[in-house]
Amino acid sequence: xxxSQVAVGTNHNVNVSWELFTSGTSPFTSSIMFAKxxxxxxxFGSAVKAATVHCTGDCFELQGNFRDFQFPAMVLDGSNNxxxxxxxxxxxxxxxxxxxxxxxxxxxxxxxxxxxGGTSFGSPVRVNTNVEPLPNGRGTDQYQPAVAIxxxxxxxxxxxxxxxxxTNYKFDRFCATSTNxxxxxxxxxxxxxxxxxxxxxxxxxxxxYMGDYDTLADDQxxxxxxxxxxxxxxxxxxNANLQATKF
Numbered sequence: 666x667x668x669s670q671v672a673v674g675t676n677h678n679v680n681v682s683w684e685l686f687t688s689g690t691s692p693f694t695s696s697i698m699f700a701k702x703x704x705x706x707x708x709f710g711s712a713v714k715a716a717t718v719h720c721t722g723d724c725f726e727l728q729g730n731f732r733d734f735q736f737p738a739m740v741l742d743g744s745n746n747x748x749x750x751x752x753x754x755x756x757x758x759x760x761x762x763x764x765x766x767x768x769x770x771x772x773x774x775x776x777x778x779x780x781x782g783g784t785s786f787g788s789p790v791r792v793n794t795n796v797e798p799l800p801n802g803r804g805t806d807q808y809q810p811a812v813a814i815x816x817x818x819x820x821x822x823x824x825x826x827x828x829x830x831x832t833n834y835k836f837d838r839f840c841a842t843s844t845n846x847x848x849x850x851x852x853x854x855x856x857x858x859x860x861x862x863x864x865x866x867x868x869x870x871x872x873x874y875m876g877d878y879d880t881l882a883d884d885q886x887x888x889x890x891x892x893x894x895x896x897x898x899x900x901x902x903x904n905a906n907l908q909a910t911k912f
Contacts, residue, residue, distance in 0.1 A: 680783060694720075716775070729861075737751045757769070774792035807826045837855070882894065893909060
């Protein structure tokens with residue numbers, strides 16, 4: 666079990682989501698799980714399976730040799746219903762050179778929602794709006810979503826995307842918004858220049874990390890609408906920089 670996310674509702678319930686890996690399968694299978702506490706975290710109800718997950722890339726790395734798991738991100742709407750996001754590799758393409766799995770899973774951002782406080786979940790909805798598969802049968806990666814919801818109930822998910830590069834190498838930052846509870850999404854490119862996936866340039870940092878742990882925030886005081894988030898960009902010389910977007 667990895668990638669736990671915690672959100673506390675206005676009703677003081679503690680909501681937790683995580684990825685559950687199933688051992689003994691090749692490639693491994695996993696699920697997005699959810700559990701809730703109604704007594705401040707002293708105890709939790711039974712875990713609920715929110716969705717089945719397909720691993721991305723070679724089940725560890727995306728093209729460019731940096732790690733990417735399906736760890737969830739979560740927000741609560743005005744009715745304290747959980748909305749869970751992750752990158753999912755449902756588009757699996759044969760690639761005998763990529764890994765021992767002989768498959769490559771092109772990542773898409775998916776979201777799944779509950780309308781009853783997490784007792785059950787609906788069907789996953791795709792957040793990124795690019796057309797896939799490509800004419801050659803392959804796809805592009807969209808990965809590592811950061812999510813938030815503002816005082817109007819508008820939801821946002823910002824993520825890295827390779828949809829502007831049909832070779833599935835360079836990446837951009839995209840942000841998608843929904844005004845109908847996550848049923849449909851409108852996505853916009855934030856960056857104007859695509860970045861190469863340069864990483865492992867610092868001996869003190871994990872060589873497989875790139876873009877992990879990004880966040881997206883709304884105004885928790887409800888004084889303002891909209892969102893602000895930070896993300897990574899790289900240049901051709903191997904320097905990584907942080908940028909911020911507000912929308």
